[in-house]
Amino acid sequence: MSKRPKIKITLVDRKGPCACHRGHRIGDVFDYDEDRGKLCPMAMHVAFPYIDILRYGGTLPPCKEGDFRFCCSDVDVINVFRIEKIDD
Known part of the structure; x- marks a missing residue:
């Protein structure tokens, strides 16, 4: 079985009038495997289908x-988050 690629999530912008309730700031970077629980659950809920697509060979x-x-x-x-697949 091949190793799944790493997924990098970076906070790149904010469009709303309020600061993040979890304290995330532009420039924060999250490794999906290493930083689970650190990324806001609301953002994670949106990100998860994209993570699945990238991890199992799809493109966005x-x-x-x-x-x-x-x-x-x-x-x-x-x-606003950027999501990237990182191939080793």
Whole structure:
């Protein structure tokens, strides 16, 4: 069985008027395997389907910046995260 690729999640922007309730700030980086429990559960809920797609051979459509991004579901915060598959 081949090793699953690492998944890196980086907070790159905030669109909402309020600060993150979990204290996340632009520039925070999370390793999916190493940092479980550190990423806000609301953001993790949105991220998980994308993580599954990347880990099992799928691809995600790039946004205008050329990478893939998703937002947390908290309408007051709207943190924007970049997700990347890191191949060893």
